[in-house]
Amino acid sequence: RFRGVVALDGPSGTGKSTVARRLAQRLHAQYLDTGAMYRAAAVAVLDAGVDPGDPVAVARQVEASRIEVSTDPRNLHTILDGRNVDRQIRDAATTTAVSPVSAVPAVRERLVAQQRSIISGGPTVAEGRDIGSVVWPHAELKVYLTAREDVRARRRAGELKLADVDQVAASLRRRDQLDSSRAASPLHRPDGAAEVDTSDLSIDEVVELLVGLALRAA
Numbered sequence: 001r002f003r004g005v006v007a008l009d010g011p012s013g014t015g016k017s018t019v020a021r022r023l024a025q026r027l028h029a030q031y032l033d034t035g036a037m038y039r040a041a042a043v044a045v046l047d048a049g050v051d052p053g054d055p056v057a058v059a060r061q062v063e064a065s066r067i068e069v070s071t072d073p074r075n076l077h078t079i080l081d082g083r084n085v086d087r088q089i090r091d092a093a094t095t096t097a098v099s100p101v102s103a104v105p106a107v108r109e110r111l112v113a114q115q116r117s118i119i120s121g122g123p124t125v126a127e128g129r130d131i132g133s134v135v136w137p138h139a140e141l142k143v144y145l146t147a148r149e150d151v152r153a154r155r156r157a158g159e160l161k162l163a164d165v166d167q168v169a170a171s172l173r174r175r176d177q178l179d180s181s182r183a184a185s186p187l188h189r190p191d192g193a194a195e196v197d198t199s200d201l202s203i204d205e206v207v208e209l210l211v212g213l214a215l216r217a218a
């Protein structure tokens with residue numbers, strides 16, 4: 001039985017969320033989607049009419065908001081100030097606003113503290129961009145998922161049910177670029193992380209691989 005923490009990082013379109021959720025079920029662990037928390041922060045900013053490009057106003061708005069996520073991989077919900085935002089966190093406006101919002105240090109400090117407190121609650125599979133580097137650097141297993149850019153764009157287009165793969169690729173590239181170049185906790189492969197290229201693997205194959213690594217690690 002797995003007793004540790006799995007830190008799963010990487011850009012979008014690598015299968016990270018599906019893999020993390022399935023892995024949490026297999027390991028009887030909590031599932032923590034930190035991207036959902038940053039997305040909820042972006043919803044709070046947009047709903048309040050705050051400019052996502054104004055870091056001071058963004059920090060103030062997010063500090064005044066209550067963000068909650070469920071950690072049961074079979075029953076995922078994101079709640080903002082008592083309101084369910086499962087749908088809103090995935091819409092296009094939120095996806096555009098999330099990179100500048102998540103680049104604000106005060107936003108990260110607040111959400112990282114909340115993420116650490118959730119992870120302290122028991123065995124967890126946590127996914128994001130900075131889990132193995134910042135949130136939980138002593139995770140028993142750290143994994144960095146990658147995939148070729150064309151594969152990631154095709155997967156994202158499939159998830160979003162969009163036909164224009166080139167447009168999806170452009171928006172993916174823009175978000176990766178922002179996430180990797182920001183000053184606060186940029187996306188990168190953390191020290192000690194196993195890099196897994198998922199381009200030519202099925203979700204099942206990736207999950208099986210990680211179950212094996214996790215059980216050996218803790």
Ligand code: C5P
Pocket residue numbers: 012034035036038039098099102103127128129130131175179
């Ligand atoms: O994983 P997901 O695509 O839902 O993440 C949305 C955005 O939230 C990312 O593009 C990134 O800007 C931000 N994020 C982050 N740190 C995390 C998780 C997500 O900055 N740990």
